[in-house]
Amino acid sequence: MDKLPPWADAVLVPLISLLLAAALSALVILGIGENPVEAFRLMVEGALLRSAGWGYTLYYATNFIFTGLAVSVAFHARLFNIGGEGQATLGGLGVAIVCLYLPWPHWTLAMLGASVAAALFGAAWAFIPAYLQAKRGSHIVITTIMFNFIAAALLNYLLVNVMKPAGQQDPATDIFPAATHLPTFQDMFATEANPLFRGAPGNVTFFLAIAACVAIWALIWRTRLGYEIRALGHSESAARYAGISPVKTIVVAMLISGGLAGLMGVNTAMGEAERLVMNATEGAGFIGIAVALMGRNHPVGVFLAAILFGFLYQGGAELALWTNIPRELIVVIQALVILFTGALDNAVRMPLARVFAMRRKPAE
Amino acid sequence: MDYATLLQVLDSTMRLATPLLLACLAGLFSERAGVIDIGLEGKMLIAAFFSAAIAAATGSVWLGLLAGLVSSTLLSFVHGLASITFRGNQLISGVAINFLAAGLTVLIAQDWFGQGGRTPSLIGSGRWENITLPLAETLRPVPVLGPLYADLISGHSLLVYVGLVMVPVTWWVLFRTRFGLRLRAVGEAPEAVDTAGVSVTGLRYAAVGICGLLCGLAGSYLATGLQAGFVKDMTAGRGYIALAALIFAKWRPWSALGACLLFGLLQAVALRYQNIDLGGITIPVQVMDALPYILTVVILAGFVGKAIPPRAGGEPYVKER
Incomplete structure (x- = not known):
């Protein structure tokens, strides 16, 4: 297959995937009898045109x-960690234990301690x-899914x-x-004269x-x-040949990932709820998959993808407030983004590669 | 625990195991053909919604079932398109399908019924009726076996029996027919099947299609048999438990029945008893909830017999040039 130029791979493919997902979402909105343009305007207005909207958008984006x-x-490391949900649940638990059972003099120290515990x-x-996975070859996708459910049950029990x-x-x-x-953002940036970010959960996290x-x-580069x-x-056999221990690398990569x-948990438990509640993760672990796929695994x-999804989340909440479109619209958009950027990647890439090949030929 | 209570728990085990069993057999077909499917959950969910919605609108549980089968199979072919035709990542496609179903069902339910993402409760012919097997009442006075027959074996809805029948059918199709042999071969060594001049793509699409139909049955039973109507996220992880059961059963139909009955029993016990008191030690209900997943991890770890998946699972097939 013809190779795409790097810029097209990094920018064009995700952009087209996003446009496809957006177009299908617009069709869904039309299908349930609402106006997609009006819906988009409401989302932008609610999420981006007010500072409080930004406060929510950035709060979600942080997660x-x-x-x-x-x-x-x-x-x-070519590992699919689908267990972000469970790991974030446990992170929240760590934050709660540290905040509740240790005396903290100041929020800076508490944040440091809570971050260490969460990670x-x-x-x-x-x-x-x-x-x-590393030692016994158990498929990490299945085990991390199972650990999500076990984490939910554990938190429920606790x-x-x-x-x-x-x-x-x-x-x-x-x-x-209170010390934790x-x-x-309101505490940090709002003044008497200019009350910014009022009531929004976005915080120092x-x-x-x-x-x-x-x-x-x-770390990565x-x-x-x-x-x-x-x-x-890239290649386990090559890595092994170069003297890299696959077992150690898999475990370390997953520890960093889980951390x-x-x-x-610092953002949800300490920054927003200021206590540990049931289901505080609200699916953010899964949105991480969409974010990583869209962001092409580069920080x-x-x-950028996290900000986009933060906007979608806040915008979706606004839609649910003002129209008959439920919040689940965002779940559909998220699914389409995962589908197009992750699984149907080649459906975008193949025709694009053909276009580039055609453009290159006359020049030869 | 007396005999009547035991029968009640086993009876509820049967009913709770049925959606697991149908979804598990669905996954069995797909994964035996080399297409990993973590989208069982999503397909069950969309089938549950469309079955309940159409049954509510038309008053016919059969039309509901048809809608469930069609919707689930369509979603299955999206997975096929991504993982067979476009050779995408099957795991990611499965995740996407689960979210697509979770979002679309609530969106459409809100649009059609305006009840916050649920369908109206099904009544009368919108639900599966319980079938009383012949002589159930006549034999009831027979000690021990009578109540067993009348309460446990008789008195379920059609789809429960369909689920049970599907076990030998699946075994027969996979291990006693040419189609089954080829289907299993395509999950182990697709290049061999290709060399023999049989279409890998065609076989995999067939497997994915069967998977869609069985998930459709599972979802349909959930919304029109086990419960009376659709509620948001009503599959509640059953697709993943089915996946766990599939691994637990090491991709074999009869073992799948055993695994699903075991996990169904856990659900039934958790439903009936909140916390179990075992002479001083109390087992909290959450342990019962988590047990299927913990057992699966133990099996996956290979400490109790190793679970080896089909060799070509998850690998898109590229014809050599």
């Missing part, structure tokens, strides 16, 4: 950056599937039977102490997510470990 990076690090818990949850304060009805922990509350993007870029991960992803997914791409 998706973490889970997107998690999926993409695993992808580099450790998330990584620990990824460890068993990683080990089983919240209902152990961590719920006496006399409380809903299954959630106590509110975290993270500053929101967003900057942690950006730092994670930079760190992952450096500027360190020996990153090289080993990519080498293993990143776990970090999402810059992941960042």
Whole structure:
């Protein structure tokens, strides 16, 4: 098959996939008797034209950056970590334990401690599937799916039977102490005269997510470990021949992946809810798959795709508020993005390659 | 626990195991042909919705079943298109299909019925009736076996029996017919099948089609047999439990029946008893919820007999030039 130029591979293919997904979504909106143009206008207005909208968009984007990076690090080692959901659940648990049972003098220290706990818990949850894949060849996709369900059951048990304060009805922990509350964008940027980001959950964790993007870029393309991960992803036999241990690399890549997914717990439990609630992840672990596929496994791409999905999430909430279109529209869009950028990739790539081949020929 | 209670639990096991069994056999066909399918959940869900929606609109459970079969098979062919024709990643395609179904069902349900993503409750001919097998009431007074026959074996809806019949049928098709031999070969060594002049693509599409039909039965039973109507996300992970059962059964039909009955029993027990008291130790209900998944991980780890999947599973077939 004809090769695509790199820029077309990096920009054109995801863009066309996105346009296809958008076109089909517009058809779906038409099909349920609503106006797609009007819907899009509402989404932009609700998510991007007000600072509070941005506060929500960036809050969601923070989650998706973490889970997107998690999926993409695993992808580099040719591992499909579908367990971001469970790892993020455990990350939230780590955050809750640290915030509830340790005394913290200031939010900066609490955030540091909670981040370490979240990453450790998330990584620990990824460890068993990683080990089983590396040592015993158990398919990591299936084991991580199973671990998602086990994590959900574990959290359910802990919240209902152990961590719920006496006399409380809903299954959630106590509110975290005030010293652990993270500053929101409103706390950071709003002034008397200019009340920005009012009531929005976006918080300082967003900057942690950006730092994670930079760190992952450096890790994957500027360190020996990153090289080993990519080498293993390209060819296991070549990596083995070069003296790279597949077992070690698989486990380390999955620990990093799980740790990143776990970090999402800092944003949801500490930044937004300020306690641990049931199903705090709300499917963000799965959106990470779409984000990593769209972002072509590059931190810059992941960042942009996460913002896009943050916009879709906030915009979808606005739609549900003002129109008869339920929030599930976003799930459909997400499915189409995964389908076109991940599975039907060749359906976009093949015709495109033909176009480029045709353009090249007359020049010869 | 007395005999009557035991029968009740086993009776509910039968009903809860049926959607698992049908979906598990669906996955068996697909994966034996080398197409990994983690989209069982989505196909069941879309079939559940369209069965319930059409049954609610027409009052006919048969038309509902037809709608379920068609919708599930269409979704199955999307998976086929992505994983066979365009040689895409089968796992990613399966994930996409699960989300597509989760989103579309609620979207369409809200548009058609305006009840927050559910269909109206089905009544009368919109649901499967329970079939009383011959002589069930006459034999009831017979000690032990009478109630067993009348309560456990008799009195289920048609699709429960269809599910049970599908087990030997699947075994016969896969292991006693030419089609089955070729289908299994295409999952182990597609190049050999190709050399013999049989179409790999055609066989894989056939397997994916059968998978769609069986998932359609599973979803249909869920919404029009087990329950009376569709609610948002009503499959609740059953597609994944079916997948777990498939691995647990090591891709074999009779073992699939055993695995699905076991997982059905776990669900039935979790449904009936919230927490189980075993002489001082209480097993919380969440353990029952998580047990199918934990067992599958243990099996996958190869500590209790190794589960080896079909060799060409997940690999798109490229004809050599």
